[in-house]
Amino acid sequence: xxxxxxxxxxxxxxxxxxxxxxxxxxxxxxxxxxxxxxxxxxxxxxxxxxxxxxxxxxxxxxxxxxxxxxxxxxxxxxxxxxxxxxxxxxxxxxxxxxxxxxxxxxxxxxxxxxxxxxxxxxxxxxxxxxxxxxxxxxxxxxxxxxxxxxxxxxxxxxxxxxxxxxxxxxxxxxxxxxxxxxxxxxxxxxxxxxxxxxxxxxxxxxxxxxxxxxxxxxxxxxxxxxxxxxxxxxxxxxxxxxxxxxxxxxxxxxxxxxxxxxxxxxxxxxxxxxxxxxxxxxxx
Amino acid sequence: xxxxxxxxxxxxxxxxxxxxxxxxxxxxxxxxxxxxxxxxxxxxxxxxxxxxxxxxxxxxxxxxxxxxxxxxxxxxxxxxxxxxxxxxxxxxxxxxxxxxxxxxxxxxxxxxxxxxxxxxxxxxxxxxxxxxxxxxxxxxxxxxxxxxxxxxxxxxxxxxxxxxxxxxxxxxxxxxxxxxxxxxxxxxxxxxxxxxxxxxxxxxxxxxxxxxxxxxxxxxxxxxxxxxxxxxxxxxxxxxxxxxxxxxxxxxxxxxxxxxxxxxxxxxxxxxxxxxxxxxxxxxxxxxxxxxxxxxxxxxxxxxxxxxxxxxxxxxxxxxxxxxxxxxxxxxxxxxxxxxxxxxxxxxxxxxxxxxxxxxxxxxxxxxxxxxxxxxxxxxxxxxxxxxxxxxxxxxxxxxxxxxxxxxxxxxxxxxxxxxxxxxxxxxxxxxxxxxxxxxxxxxxxxxxxxxxxxxxxxxxxxxxxxxxxxxxxxxxxxxxxxxxxxxxxxxxxxxxxxxxxxxxxxxxxxxxxxxxxxxxxxxxxxxxxxxxxxxxxxx
Numbered sequence: 001x002x003x004x005x006x007x008x009x010x011x012x013x014x015x016x017x018x019x020x021x022x023x024x025x026x027x028x029x030x031x032x033x034x035x036x037x038x039x040x041x042x043x044x045x046x047x048x049x050x051x052x053x054x055x056x057x058x059x060x061x062x063x064x065x066x067x068x069x070x071x072x073x074x075x076x077x078x079x080x081x082x083x084x085x086x087x088x089x090x091x092x093x094x095x096x097x098x099x100x101x102x103x104x105x106x107x108x109x110x111x112x113x114x115x116x117x118x119x120x121x122x123x124x125x126x127x128x129x130x131x132x133x134x135x136x137x138x139x140x141x142x143x144x145x146x147x148x149x150x151x152x153x154x155x156x157x158x159x160x161x162x163x164x165x166x167x168x169x170x171x172x173x174x175x176x177x178x179x180x181x182x183x184x185x186x187x188x189x190x191x192x193x194x195x196x197x198x199x200x201x202x203x204x205x206x207x208x209x210x211x212x213x214x215x216x217x218x219x220x221x222x223x224x225x226x227x228x229x230x231x232x233x234x235x236x237x238x239x240x241x242x243x244x245x246x247x248x249x250x251x252x253x254x255x256x257x258x259x260x261x262x263x264x265x266x267x268x269x270x271x272x273x274x275x276x277x278x279x280x281x282x283x284x
Numbered sequence: 285x286x287x288x289x290x291x292x293x294x295x296x297x298x299x300x301x302x303x304x305x306x307x308x309x310x311x312x313x314x315x316x317x318x319x320x321x322x323x324x325x326x327x328x329x330x331x332x333x334x335x336x337x338x339x340x341x342x343x344x345x346x347x348x349x350x351x352x353x354x355x356x357x358x359x360x361x362x363x364x365x366x367x368x369x370x371x372x373x374x375x376x377x378x379x380x381x382x383x384x385x386x387x388x389x390x391x392x393x394x395x396x397x398x399x400x401x402x403x404x405x406x407x408x409x410x411x412x413x414x415x416x417x418x419x420x421x422x423x424x425x426x427x428x429x430x431x432x433x434x435x436x437x438x439x440x441x442x443x444x445x446x447x448x449x450x451x452x453x454x455x456x457x458x459x460x461x462x463x464x465x466x467x468x469x470x471x472x473x474x475x476x477x478x479x480x481x482x483x484x485x486x487x488x489x490x491x492x493x494x495x496x497x498x499x500x501x502x503x504x505x506x507x508x509x510x511x512x513x514x515x516x517x518x519x520x521x522x523x524x525x526x527x528x529x530x531x532x533x534x535x536x537x538x539x540x541x542x543x544x545x546x547x548x549x550x551x552x553x554x555x556x557x558x559x560x561x562x563x564x565x566x567x568x569x570x571x572x573x574x575x576x577x578x579x580x581x582x583x584x585x586x587x588x589x590x591x592x593x594x595x596x597x598x599x600x601x602x603x604x605x606x607x608x609x610x611x612x613x614x615x616x617x618x619x620x621x622x623x624x625x626x627x628x629x630x631x632x633x634x635x636x637x638x639x640x641x642x643x644x645x646x647x648x649x650x651x652x653x654x655x656x657x658x659x660x661x662x663x664x665x666x667x668x669x670x671x672x673x674x675x676x677x678x679x680x681x682x683x684x685x686x687x688x689x690x691x692x693x694x695x696x697x698x699x700x701x702x703x704x705x706x707x708x709x710x711x712x713x714x715x716x717x718x719x720x721x722x723x724x725x726x727x728x729x730x731x732x733x734x735x736x737x738x739x740x741x742x743x744x745x746x747x748x749x750x751x752x753x754x755x756x757x758x759x760x761x762x763x764x765x766x767x768x769x770x771x772x773x774x775x776x777x778x779x780x781x782x783x784x785x786x787x788x789x790x791x792x793x794x795x796x797x798x799x800x801x802x803x804x805x806x807x808x809x810x811x812x813x814x815x816x817x818x819x820x821x822x823x824x
Binding site (some may be wrong): 128173176177178180181182183184191192195197 | 444450451612638641644646648650653655659664668718
């Protein structure tokens with residue numbers, strides 16, 4: 001049980017960590033932007049204004065307009081939903097399947113470990129993009145299929161991290177003491193193994209989250225992600241490609257959005273790892 | 285001639301003054317022991333001399349080595365000195381060696397770096413120094429990797445690296461703490477003969493007076509960063525004028541008072557082990573050759589009575605811990621049987637074992653590794669309560685945790701702390717509190733005091749003896765240190781190569797060991813009384 005004061009205290013501690021704070025601010029801004037886009041955007045993303053196309057940033061259009069005269073700020077806002085949803089769900093799929101697999105492999109060892117990990121290697125051998133091409137070739141392109149493809153790509157990553165960490169924890173004496181207290185492998189895994197690898201998983205999670213955002217951008221860039229007219233950061237970059245000499249702002253702003261989101265997530269992950277580790281909390 | 289002179293050395297790390305005006309001198313050919321508890325500043329003093337202090341540490345005072353001012357020396361000058369003129373040996377031979385390089389590469393590295401010698405010449409010198417430390421290249425070729433060597437052999441390699449260039453000063457920071465007593469005696473012997481031959485100065489750091497009493501010419505006693513006592517070994521140890529020196533000496537020779545009768549006539553055994561064996565499958569030499577099985581435990585039989593305290597002594601790798609794990613049902617025996625309260629336990633599954641486990645708990649060596657760092661003391665100590673037939677309410681649980689904590693001398697209010705907030709000795713108390721919470725009949729303790737300072741070791745041994753008397757818990761006490769066995773046990777078993785080679789009353793075995801393994805352990809065991817008697821005898 002955590003009392004309200006203890007909770008507030010750990011929140012203060014967390015906010016004193018600079019990379020956590022900066023990461024939280026950046027990630028929070030992106031998340032807010034995505035949430036806001038459900039209710040309001042400066043312009044509707046579906047409206048074309050051919051007369052006002054390829055305008056550089058101005059008071060009317062803060063980040064300028066694209067080759068159809070659509071407002072780039074509005075498109076980035078709506079596109080962030082897509083990026084966040086794809087990355088988040090695919091990380092959940094990866095962690096939800098991969099972590100239990102890795103823990104199981106480490107706890108059982110032997111032939112189960114061998115089978116699971118070799119199967120992992122098989123999946124790992126295909127890059128996200130390739131498996132996405134495969135899936136979209138079978139099921140057709142779209143956001144859902146992109147999520148599944150990136151999620152499958154995340155499974156072996158989490159399985160490996162979880163198995164490696166669990167293997168290094170199993171011979172520890174406190175695990176032996178827990179076994180001497182009659183606890184079975186499943187219970188020990190939940191009580192002792194998993195809590196001691198949370199920081200690893202969180203850091204891996206934020207890395208995979210940012211990779212997911214990049215992968216989604218990559219898939220949309222080659223036309224396998226979410227389909228038009230739904231805006232997406234990756235496709236905005238793709239469309240900007242041919243205009244780069246006349247309207248560089250079309251590429252710069254979605255690119256910056258990706259960079260900032262990835263940076264913010266990495267900082268947040270670093271900060272969380274430090275904040276969650278009781279050994280790193282200074283005794284005052 | 286004074287080789288190393290440290291005057292008024294102070295060290296500040298942040299707001300804390302860790303060293304306060306340390307004076308220390310080492311002459312050529314002299315062994316100077318630096319003795320103190322953990323946190324007394326021994327290692328920081330050594331690191332100050334090497335100028336290898338952690339970032340943020342601010343030293344003040346004077347350090348002169350061989351006429352050179354160390355405090356004023358640049359990093360480039362220090363690189364020339366380190367390894368060449370000042371060698372260093374660390375405590376943990378496992379981590380002091382690079383696991384991916386052969387021992388030959390690691391020893392010759394320093395030789396080539398400092399002398400610019402060719403590969404062939406450096407190799408020749410490497411062969412010579414490894415031969416000198418007892419690793420002749422006929423048996424230990426230069427292309428061996430650290431993991432192919434035992435702990436003692438690895439420490440020899442570390443010493444070879446430190447001595448390869450015949451340094452004028454060798455600093456050895458707890459060089460034998462991670463080793464068993466027999467290896468400890470061998471390594472101390474080696475250091476002494478190196479000093480005698482090469483006229484090196486040796487700064488020998490230890491927490492145990494008994495370890496250094498044999499070979500040190502002079503002793504400096506350190507506490508909380510201050511020199512308490514300093515001078516000739518014989519004088520320091522015979523006069524013991526300083527109260528702290530006396531305290532350390534007593535801790536080293538400590539024997540707890542025991543209330544239980546030292547020996548009881550046998551009746552129904554609590555634990556009975558018959559013809560127990562455990563083999564591990566070795567590597568095959570070739571595809572068609574057979575597995576060479578190694579027998580970690582071989583045909584072991586013994587009985588333990590209720591309330592009896594029995595020591596299991598032997599060198600590292602003799603099979604003590606494997607035996608303990610089988611008794612604790614954490615490992616399955618290959619042969620033989622184990623009975624606990626007349627019930628056979630070696631074939632039971634986890635659920636059938638629950639009532640047995642309630643009566644059988646464990647304390648490990650490492651007070652740092654035996655707790656989940658993410659749980660608080662209350663949860664850690666209450667873990668074995670999981671074995672009870674009915675779940676306890678939160679209040680009942682807390683009551684039992686508090687009672688257990690009180691029994692081991694920890695304030696119940698500390699139950700909300702994390703393990704890293706306790707000191708090493710307190711953590712070992714927590715481990716004992718966890719072991720006694722189900723009120724077991726047997727505790728298996730695997731080297732429970734080997735990682736502790738002598739002064740804390742004495743307190744923990746007192747606690748073991750006290751719990752044995754008050755709660756009537758039987759112990760199987762695993763150790764390689766005989767003074768520990770003497771302190772808290774009635775009977776002792778000596779184990780060598782997986783077999784019990786000697787079994788008898790503790791006093792008898794320690795006084796007149798019959799087996800070769802027993803004799804080796806008794807002779808190698810550091811003993812302040814013996815060391816003093818020998819010194820006084822030598823001086824007439």
